[in-house]
Amino acid sequence: MQKSLIAEFLGTFWLVFGGCGSAVLAAAFPELGIGFTGVSLAFGLTVLTMAYAVGGISGGHFNPAVSIGLAVAGRFPVGRLIPYIVVQVIGAIAAAALLYLVASGKAGFELGGFASNGYGEHSPGGYSLISALVIEVVLTLFFLIVILGSTHGRAPAGFAPLAIGLALTLIHLISIPVTNTSVNPARSTGQALFVGGWALQQLWLFWLAPIVGGALGGLVWKLLDKDD
Numbered sequence: 001m002q003k004s005l006i007a008e009f010l011g012t013f014w015l016v017f018g019g020c021g022s023a024v025l026a027a028a029f030p031e032l033g034i035g036f037t038g039v040s041l042a043f044g045l046t047v048l049t050m051a052y053a054v055g056g057i058s059g060g061h062f063n064p065a066v067s068i069g070l071a072v073a074g075r076f077p078v079g080r081l082i083p084y085i086v087v088q089v090i091g092a093i094a095a096a097a098l099l100y101l102v103a104s105g106k107a108g109f110e111l112g113g114f115a116s117n118g119y120g121e122h123s124p125g126g127y128s129l130i131s132a133l134v135i136e137v138v139l140t141l142f143f144l145i146v147i148l149g150s151t152h153g154r155a156p157a158g159f160a161p162l163a164i165g166l167a168l169t170l171i172h173l174i175s176i177p178v179t180n181t182s183v184n185p186a187r188s189t190g191q192a193l194f195v196g197g198w199a200l201q202q203l204w205l206f207w208l209a210p211i212v213g214g215a216l217g218g219l220v221w222k223l224l225d226k227d228d
Helices: 002-026 035-058 064-072 078-103 129-150 160-179 185-195 197-201 205-225
Strands: none
Touching (some): 064 185, 129 205, 185 197, 185 205
């Protein structure tokens, strides 16, 4: 259990530092910014690389919504949910803190949105609360289906991290303009704690929607995987 929790901390840390770091440090870099596409790819690569690195130790969740979805699907012990979620959130906060330290070392640094998730006036594209709720639920649902399907015994062995990483890349390509893409309450929490104000006020949505989507994804997979 201890090794699993350390692995979840490291994986979540890498996801937030790599994904949000690309958004904060590189997305709009003068003339050579990586943009939405680059940030989407960065998030996918963080999950892909750490799923291969420590997925065999902890299962490679790195996301409270994933842990909950796996538990609903019967693929993860309910008794381990709280410890997993706690270390995932701690890992995200630690990554956000290190990212803040790095970013603030630039002259003229302004915190801005700090890659936080938001809706309404804090959505990159000005999308409403309903739009944000729907897209976060739907994308997390499908993320769980990809995770559960690609890690199933019937799936080709060794390729699950590729499918999961590419799915997360696609999710970001779709939804960065809507919410800055969460599908992960831990990722949202780490950034919101540093931004404060509106980010903390809107954080509830980025816990509720991914958890609902993750649970629904687990239920859908149970139906698909059920023997007739």
